[in-house]
Amino acid sequence: MAAALQAKLQSEQRFTADVAHELRTPLTGLHLAAELLPPGRPAEMVQDRIRAMSRLTDDLLAISRLDLEISRLDEKAERADAEVQQLGPPAEPAVRATGLAAEVRVERDTRVETDRRRLQRVLGNLVAHAHQHGRPPVLLTVDGLVSTVRDHGGGYPGHLLDHGPQRFRSRSGSGRRTGHGTGHGLGLTIAAGQARVLGATLRLSNAPDGGAVAELDLTPPVPGPRRAPSGGGGGS
Template sequence: RHHGRPTMWAAGPADHGRALAVEVDYSQQARTIAGLDGAILWSSLLAIGATLLVGAFAVTRVTRRLHATARVARRITAGDLDARVDDPLTRDRSRPQDEVAAVAAALDSMASSLQSKLLAEQRFTADVAHELRTPLTGLHAAAELLPPGRPTELVRDRVAALRTLTEDLLEISRLDTGRERLDLDAEHLSTVAERVVRAAGGGAGSGGAGDGTRVEVVRDVYVETDRRRLERVLGNLVANALRHGRAPVVLTVDGPVVSVRDHGDGYPEYLLAHGPQRFRTEGGATGHGLGLTIALGQAEVLGARLDFANAPDGGAVATLTLPQRPPVGGTPEDAGPR
């Protein structure tokens, strides 16, 4: 700078040992360069900001679609096979398909395939049960006409087992349709539990059965529920405990929660991990694996939750948690614990 101004100097040799120097005022050029630097800086900031906004918008769209795909996958895992991603890109095949659209299309295709196979299985179960029902009715009537004796008892026993299996298959097919309706009634939960135990024990005294099955009431409640379905759930749990576990089998009523515990080897690992599965048994167990499947299905119809676990000191524990509703026309005294 010269005299406070940007200055450019140029010098060179001249004649007789002298030098020639030229002073040029550089103020205008300096202002031009400074303005150009500022323009470059601001344009760069604007370009970076625009790029970030466009990138954020694009990433948000992708992540939103991924979150929607994940939500649908969780719904399918929970059993809702009607759930679909229905990604916008998958509707128009002429548009370029990105990776998210490919994943969404694959998930929708998988759900449709699973649903089709499940519906085919349900139709097959229902058809088999209906087709077996008529000839079994005739076979049962014919077995009743046989003369008394051990062979007749064996035939009647097997016919009864086949009829029970057929009725279980029909019940499962009705549960599969999802059209079951509740027939609500109000009753003390302990009364229902005692009735189930008496039926399992062949008419033993109140609160217990001759085979070591008993009811323990911690806190009784008056609940409004479908009595027949509730007895079916508890009856299947008790029957499973008596068949596959060891005595004593204890029904514990604690408010709207009923637990059924035996003292056997406990539930198998597959059942704890995935729940009851029809026609699957392990360890040489008898039966068809339908009892717990029906119990779980009827519990869902009741709006209840049925959990399976093994006790730390041995034995299987099934816990039924009922939704407690106020009784129809009940008095406050009836609605409370007794």
């Protein structure tokens, strides 16, 4: 069973990489063709869909790169390039990079050895996912080693809380395209993969008064026997 699961995971990873690379060429052609359309609403709609497809392709390429990094991580027990960082300062740039609104609160700052670029990518993806699948206001809080992104929408669906991000899962358990866990949702996949490379823990929950809560915990792992690699890097 373990061998079958590993084979399934590897097949899924190869599929992700192949799809991403195969999409690049036709997307380039579509972009050039769209530039020839006369100005107007139809041209804007086509260009908007091309941009959405380009973002999806970029996300797929990011996931395929993460798959490779995680497999190396499992094989060699290596971590991301890390330096001692304050956790408060990267929060504001991470939000600005998304172009979206989120209140940033630094309740308790601290220093930890981590990769600032990856940290900002995780926080940015969580903020973007909160806007895409939840409702404002979106709040990013840094409290010691835990950074939390919370929105005020309908919360995460049960399958996401039970099983974590699973790539290509496109609908909530009810079959309706509403709320967290709908759409391609690859932002959470990338956030979960980047968190794993950082050696961090990404926890998903729902607030008692409504809204989805994503906690990135950078508490260093307790040294101990190395566990066997497990499949990861799904996303929704």
